[in-house]
Amino acid sequence: MPELPTPDQTPRHRAPDEDEQVPGEDTHCAGDAPPKETTPVGSSPALTDGPRPGYERSADEPVRERLRDIFGISSLGLVIGAFLLHLGFIASYVGAFHQQQPHGxxxxxxxxxxxxxxxxxxxxxxxxxxxxxxxxxxxxxxxxxxxxxxxxxxxxxxxxxxxxxxxxxxxxxxxxxxxxxxxxxxxxxxxxxxxxxxxIAPVQPGDSRGITGFYLVTGWLVGGYLMASLVGLSRGGKARNFRRMLWRLALCAVYAVLAGLLGTLIVDQWLGALTGHYWQLAAIGMLLSATASIFTMGMEAVFGVVGVGIAILLFVVLGNPSAGGAFNYEVLPQPWRFMGQWLPNGAGVDAVRSVVYLDGYSLGFHLSAMAWWLAVGLLVFLLAANNTYWGIRRPMDQAD
The missing domain is CATH 3.40.50 (Rossmann fold)
Structure with missing residues (x-):
């Protein structure tokens, strides 16, 4: 009876383009990736000491690298900037509100x-x-x-x-x-x-002390620059091409429309604080939100993460205490009394009061002040936020 072939001697059909392998010859060629080691089924994977790839032990990192991570020029500059911003916040709010002096x-x-x-x-x-x-x-x-x-x-x-x-x-x-x-x-x-x-002209029953408009404007501005800040921090201050830049502007527009409609819905239909002027207030909210978001994106495109600090300086540190919300311009000290009506915060509060209580008096001036800031932010964004290649020839060895 003939001997049956062992499993190692079982003949195998080769593909037409497959070369015959000489027994005992290594088929791994130079330059090829090394063969992966497989773990037998049912056995535990091999364990090793040390951190995962991409991580390192604290003991393996030089002290100089740790100090550079915290006290380097870039990190230290951001910390100093944040420190100065919070000091400015205290000085601006306390300076504007600590002693009201009616004048004129x-x-x-x-x-x-x-x-x-x-x-x-x-x-x-x-x-x-x-x-x-x-x-x-x-x-x-x-x-x-x-x-x-x-x-x-x-x-x-x-x-x-x-x-x-x-x-x-x-x-x-x-x-x-x-x-x-x-x-x-x-x-x-x-x-x-x-x-x-x-x-002779009291506030609406739901508008205690007449400051609902101030908080409404503050919400629109904070939401606008916060959205733009998060987009810039996650995707970078500059767009990769012209179409992506347009998509960012479209995002600002959609966000502004929703912010204006829903913000007005809350104070009008839900809370009943400011009633009877839904579409006018919604339009003001759209303009304010678009102004805050586009201006912030423009600052991020020029200054990077520092641009967020510039937006906070404008809309929070300087804009809020001088907006004429809690205290009107006539009882604020200088320079808050002067700057208030020219900043988006004050212009927004004045526009809301003009629509709700003043029959639209000076509304055009307040809208113009907000539109000016929107135009500045849009111009800076268009000039600085675009990385589009315009077809200009350059040497082949020049880096992109």
Missing amino acids: LQVSVISDHNWQSYVANQLNAIPGKPVYAYAETDLATAKKMLTERRRQGVYLFNPNGNTDTLLVASSAGSSDAAAVELIFQQVAAKQGRSVQMTD
Whole structure:
């Protein structure tokens, strides 16, 4: 009986293009990857000491490398920048709010028999010039200027008695109304008189102290620059090509639309804080959110991660305390009183008040201030955020 072949001697059919292997000859060629070692089925994988690939023991790292990681120029620069930013935050907020000093509160004085001129001169002579009093004769015109925020109070002097009337419009700024009331109560007390205050344009029931618009604007701006900051940190400050840059702008546009619509929905339909002007407020929110996000992306494209700090400096450190939200411009010290209406925060708060309470007075100016910041951010982004190759010839050995 013939012997059966062993498993090692079992013939194998070769592919047509496969060379015959000589027994005992190594088929591994030079330059080929070494054959992988396989672990038999059912056995445990081989264990080894040490960290996984890409990691290293702390003991294996030189002390110089550890110090360089924390105290290197780039890391130390970011730490110093953050430290200065937080000091600026404290200085700006405390500087703006620690001591309100009313200055130049414009008040109309109305009376009979030319008493308005006498009273106005007495008010203008108060040390520190807390008010600028104007002698007026037309009460209807004075009320109109009060509701348009061109006046902070209307003082009705009664020459035939000891009780006068002060008209204010808290919807144009509750801090202005409170400051005017305090000043006239102090003046009247010195003259042995009393003052009755009448609010001819109060805030809506859900808008306590008239600061809902300030928090709404702050939310739109914070959301805009936060979204742009996260995109820049995760994907880089500059886009890889022109189309990706356009996609980033499209992202800002979509985000701005959603922020404006949903933010207004919360304060209008859900909370009932600011009602009756949904689409106007939503449009303001879209403009503010787009301004914050595009400006932040432009700063990131030029300055990298430092651009996020610049956005925080503008929208938080400088913008919030000077926005005229908690305290109106007339009771803020300089330079917050001057800068407020020119920054996106103040322009946004003024635009919201103009739509809700002032029948659109000066709305065009406030929108122009916001649009200017949007245009600056868009221009910087378009010039600096694009890595597109425009077809310019270069030497072959020049790096990309």
